[in-house]
Amino acid sequence: GEDVEQSLFLSVREGDSSVINCTYTDSSSTYLYWYKQEPGAGLQLLTYIFSNMDMKQDQRLTVLLNKKDKHLSLRIADTQTGDSAIYFCAESSYNTDKLIFGTGTRLQVFP
Amino acid sequence: EAGVVQSPRYKIIEKKQPVAFWCNPISGHNTLYWYLQNLGQGPELLIRYENEEAVDDSQLPKDRFSAERLKGVDSTLKIQPAELGDSAVYLCASSMTGELFFGEGSRLTVL
Numbered sequence: 443g444e445d446v447e448q449s450l451f452l453s454v455r456e457g458d459s460s461v462i463n464c465t466y467t468d469s470s471s472t473y474l475y476w477y478k479q480e481p482g483a484g485l486q487l488l489t490y491i492f493s494n495m496d497m498k499q500d501q502r503l504t505v506l507l508n509k510k511d512k513h514l515s516l517r518i519a520d521t522q523t524g525d526s527a528i529y530f531c532a533e534s535s536y537n538t539d540k541l542i543f544g545t546g547t548r549l550q551v552f553p
Numbered sequence: 554e555a556g557v558v559q560s561p562r563y564k565i566i567e568k569k570q571p572v573a574f575w576c577n578p579i580s581g582h583n584t585l586y587w588y589l590q591n592l593g594q595g596p597e598l599l600i601r602y603e604n605e606e607a608v609d610d611s612q613l614p615k616d617r618f619s620a621e622r623l624k625g626v627d628s629t630l631k632i633q634p635a636e637l638g639d640s641a642v643y644l645c646a647s648s649m650t651g652e653l654f655f656g657e658g659s660r661l662t663v664l
Contacts, residue, residue, distance in 0.1 A: 484655030543595030
């Protein structure tokens, strides 16, 4: 079945860039998403990329997609303490509207 | 505009007791989802509704879990009887054009 994997933890200094990585197995994935979850809150959609794109930039966020390697990354420029949260990668495909989520990467930003 | 509203936010029950969660989606959103999020994991789909019809309930443990969305608006998810392993966060989400909007979740603790 479909599987989405992420590293569990990332720690960065405030002002540095953060890069969160994700790998997936479903070759029919059409959309790939990045969600943010702050403590005690629901998931917030940050950005998404269509599978025929290589890159998408949205302010401080840059998404890179390597479809051949089934690898997705989220780069956060000038990381702030408010970016501390759990980041989930998710994928969906044409033949199902179901989102498959990764296990999440906890980003900790220290001063 | 109000977001997805869930209640209760927290529930503590003893095993074998019943429990119910309620979700009110964003107005106009025809699609409603219930997700299960175990500690340290990403959300997993339990059931998806298009209006009042359950179009994907393949991951719902039907021996103890049930859900309904009678008028195609708000929805309830019930567990009867609850087991220790049901302790988790139950997330509701709704969508109109594909982007999912999540509620804050209902955290269940079964003792």
